[in-house]
Amino acid sequence: MSAPALSPAVPGRVAGPAAAGGGVTQARVVRAEWTKLWSLRSTRWSLLAAVVAQAALGIIVAAAQMSRWGSLSPHDRATFDSIDVGVGGYHLSQLAIGVLGVLVISGEYSTGMIRSSLMAAPRRLPVLWAKLGVYAAVTFVLMLVSALVSFFGVQAIVSGHHLQHGLGDPHALRAVVGTALFLTVLGALALGLGALLRNTAGGIAAFVGLMFVLPGVVALLPGSIGDSISPYLPINAAFTVATSTFDGPHHLATWTGFAVFCGYAAIVVLAAAVQLVRRDA
Amino acid sequence: MIEIEHVTKRYGEKLAVDDLSFVVRPGIVTGFLGPNGAGKSTTMRMILGLDAPTRGSVRVNGRRYRDLAAPLHEIGALLEARAIHTGRSAANHLLAMAQTHGIPRSRVDEVIDLVGLRDVARKRAGAFSLGMGQRLGIASALLGDPRTVILDEPVNGLDPEGILWIRTLLKGLAAEGRTVFLSSHLMSEMALTAEHLVIIGRGRLIADTTVEEVVRQASLDAxxxxxxxxxxxxxxxxxxxxxxxxxxxxxxxxxxxxxxxxxxxxxxxxxxxxxxxxxQRASLEDAYLRLTGDAVEYHTGDGGRAAGDLELVA
Missing domain, CATH: 3.30.70.100 (Alpha-Beta Plaits)
Structure with missing residues (x-):
C-alpha cells in the first residue's frame, strides 16, 4: 500500500524542507550532541569548574610555596618541580571531568531523553560515538588551554627564584599535553561507565571507586603483591603521562602507562557499546 | 503503515506481548485499546525500536525501525514516559533532535508555534506542566513531518481544552493521509477520536475492528x-x-x-x-469492559500480584 501524498494543509506545516533534508548521519548526530552538551546549565558549570581548577590550582600552590620559600626545608626546595606544579591542577579537574563524563549519558537515562536520542538514531552506536567524540574534543581543548595557562602562570611566579622551566625543557611540553590527554581519556572512561550502568549514582560510584578507592584497597595488600599491582591501577598508569618526575621503579614508563590507561577506557567503552546495541532502551 | 506480525515480548518470566498481529493503516486514526498492563506501551516501544521483540517482526512503512534511514521523517512518537531532558529548553531539545536529520531551524520554530509553546520555548522543560510537556512531546513527534504518528496515552492528565486540541490535531493528521495510532485505556475517548480499534488484553489480540462495529455489537448484546x-x-x-x-x-x-x-x-x-x-443502550464502555473482562490484568483486590508485575510492563 502506498501512502497518499501529504498535503501541507495544516497551517504552519511545510512538507518540503523537512522531508528534503535526508537522513541521519554520524556528522549530524555529532552536531546534535554538541547542541545537547552546551544546552544544559549543569554541563556549563561543570566545565567551568574543571577549567578553573585546572588553571588555578597550580598557580595558587606555586604562589604559596614562593611566599614561604625561605622557610622551606632543603629537601622540599630540592624536590620542587615547576612543571609538576604547573600541570597539577588535574588533581582537582579530574573529578569534574569524570563526574560530567558520567552525567553526559546517565542524565539521558534518568530523564528519559535516551529514548528520544535512540529514536532519532536507531542504530544507536552513532549516539555513543558522537557523545564520546564531542566530550573528548571539548575536554581536550579546554584542559589543554587551562594547563597552558597554569603552566605559564606558575613559571612566571617561580621565576623570581629561578625555578622556571620553558615548554622546550625536557618533559615540559609532554606533561602539559599529557595532562590534557589523560583528562580526555578519563572523561571517555567515565562516559563509558555511565553508559554501561545507565545510572548517575552508580556511574559516579564506579568512577570514583575505580580511580580513587581502588589504590587504597591495593595498598592494604601485602607489600610485594601491592607493589606489583599498583603500577597497573588506572590512576597510576594515567599519571605517568602528566608528570615530569615519574621515572621510579614503582611506575610504568610514560607512554606505556598511558597506553594501559587507554586500554581500560577502551574496554569499558566497548562493553558499553555492546550493551547499548543489545539491551532494550 | 505499521505491521505487527506474530510478535511476542518476554521480560524474564513475564510475557508482556503474546503472538500479537495487526496492521495500522494510513488515512484513519487507529485506537490501541487495552486495560493497564495489557502490553500497549511495550508494543509501541517495539514499533519504535526501543525494545526488541523476543519473536516476530515489527515494520514501519515496510521496514524495521532500526533500518529507517531517516526515522523522524517516517514516524513521530509521543511516549507516555517523558523522553526529554528536564534541564534543557524546549527549543534546544527540538533543535538537537532536528540536527540529527539535518532538519532546518525554521522547522523547529514552526512546530513550536504549531503546539503553542512559543512563550515558554526558552524555559527548562523540567518546569513544564503536564499539558505543556505533552505539547512539547507532540512538537517532537511532528518535527520531521512524519507519515506515521504514534502516541501513547496522549490525553492522560490533560484538561478538556487540551484533549479537544489533540483530538482535532490527530483527525487533521489522518485526513492528510497519515497513519495515526494512539493508545488509551479509555473507550470513551477512543470513540470520539478513532475510526478503527485494535483491542488487546494480557498481550493478546482481542479485537481488530471498527468503532462502528463495536457499537453495533454492544447494542446487539444489550x-x-x-x-x-x-x-x-x-x-x-x-x-x-x-x-x-x-x-x-x-x-x-x-x-x-x-x-x-x-x-x-x-x-x-x-x-x-x-x-x-x-x-437498553449498552454504553461503549460496557462493550469494551465485556470484551476485555477476562483479560484485565489487575483486578482490584489483587494487590499482591499487581505490585509484583506492574513495573515490568509499565
Whole structure:
C-alpha cells in the first residue's frame, strides 16, 4: 500500500524542507550532541569548574610555596618541580571531568531523553560515538588551554627564584599535553561507565571507586603483591603521562602507562557499546 | 503503515506481548485499546525500536525501525514516559533532535508555534506542566513531518481544552493521509477520536475492528426491558433459540438475544399485554469492559500480584 501524498494543509506545516533534508548521519548526530552538551546549565558549570581548577590550582600552590620559600626545608626546595606544579591542577579537574563524563549519558537515562536520542538514531552506536567524540574534543581543548595557562602562570611566579622551566625543557611540553590527554581519556572512561550502568549514582560510584578507592584497597595488600599491582591501577598508569618526575621503579614508563590507561577506557567503552546495541532502551 | 506480525515480548518470566498481529493503516486514526498492563506501551516501544521483540517482526512503512534511514521523517512518537531532558529548553531539545536529520531551524520554530509553546520555548522543560510537556512531546513527534504518528496515552492528565486540541490535531493528521495510532485505556475517548480499534488484553489480540462495529455489537448484546402483567407466559413464549430471560422484579423481564421488534411480535401473537418494551443502550464502555473482562490484568483486590508485575510492563 502506498501512502497518499501529504498535503501541507495544516497551517504552519511545510512538507518540503523537512522531508528534503535526508537522513541521519554520524556528522549530524555529532552536531546534535554538541547542541545537547552546551544546552544544559549543569554541563556549563561543570566545565567551568574543571577549567578553573585546572588553571588555578597550580598557580595558587606555586604562589604559596614562593611566599614561604625561605622557610622551606632543603629537601622540599630540592624536590620542587615547576612543571609538576604547573600541570597539577588535574588533581582537582579530574573529578569534574569524570563526574560530567558520567552525567553526559546517565542524565539521558534518568530523564528519559535516551529514548528520544535512540529514536532519532536507531542504530544507536552513532549516539555513543558522537557523545564520546564531542566530550573528548571539548575536554581536550579546554584542559589543554587551562594547563597552558597554569603552566605559564606558575613559571612566571617561580621565576623570581629561578625555578622556571620553558615548554622546550625536557618533559615540559609532554606533561602539559599529557595532562590534557589523560583528562580526555578519563572523561571517555567515565562516559563509558555511565553508559554501561545507565545510572548517575552508580556511574559516579564506579568512577570514583575505580580511580580513587581502588589504590587504597591495593595498598592494604601485602607489600610485594601491592607493589606489583599498583603500577597497573588506572590512576597510576594515567599519571605517568602528566608528570615530569615519574621515572621510579614503582611506575610504568610514560607512554606505556598511558597506553594501559587507554586500554581500560577502551574496554569499558566497548562493553558499553555492546550493551547499548543489545539491551532494550 | 505499521505491521505487527506474530510478535511476542518476554521480560524474564513475564510475557508482556503474546503472538500479537495487526496492521495500522494510513488515512484513519487507529485506537490501541487495552486495560493497564495489557502490553500497549511495550508494543509501541517495539514499533519504535526501543525494545526488541523476543519473536516476530515489527515494520514501519515496510521496514524495521532500526533500518529507517531517516526515522523522524517516517514516524513521530509521543511516549507516555517523558523522553526529554528536564534541564534543557524546549527549543534546544527540538533543535538537537532536528540536527540529527539535518532538519532546518525554521522547522523547529514552526512546530513550536504549531503546539503553542512559543512563550515558554526558552524555559527548562523540567518546569513544564503536564499539558505543556505533552505539547512539547507532540512538537517532537511532528518535527520531521512524519507519515506515521504514534502516541501513547496522549490525553492522560490533560484538561478538556487540551484533549479537544489533540483530538482535532490527530483527525487533521489522518485526513492528510497519515497513519495515526494512539493508545488509551479509555473507550470513551477512543470513540470520539478513532475510526478503527485494535483491542488487546494480557498481550493478546482481542479485537481488530471498527468503532462502528463495536457499537453495533454492544447494542446487539444489550438487554430489552419488558414490563408485563403476563410475565410467566411471555417467558415461556420467548424461551429457546438463544434467548435469555431474566427477571429482576415481579412483572419485569430483561431479555437478551432477541431484538425488541421480535419480542413485540411474539407478545402480539400470543395475545400478551405489554406495558413497556425498551431496548437498553449498552454504553461503549460496557462493550469494551465485556470484551476485555477476562483479560484485565489487575483486578482490584489483587494487590499482591499487581505490585509484583506492574513495573515490568509499565
Amino acid at each position: 438487554a430489552v426491558r419488558v414490563r408485563t402483567p403476563d410475565a410467566a407466559a411471555l417467558r415461556d413464549a420467548l424461551a429457546g433459540d438463544g434467548v435469555i430471560v431474566e427477571s429482576s422484579a415481579a412483572g419485569v423481564l430483561e431479555v437478551r438475544g432477541a431484538p425488541s421488534e421480535r419480542i413485540g411480535e411474539i407478545a402480539a401473537r400470543e395475545g400478551l399485554v405489554l406495558h413497556e418494551l425498551t431496548p
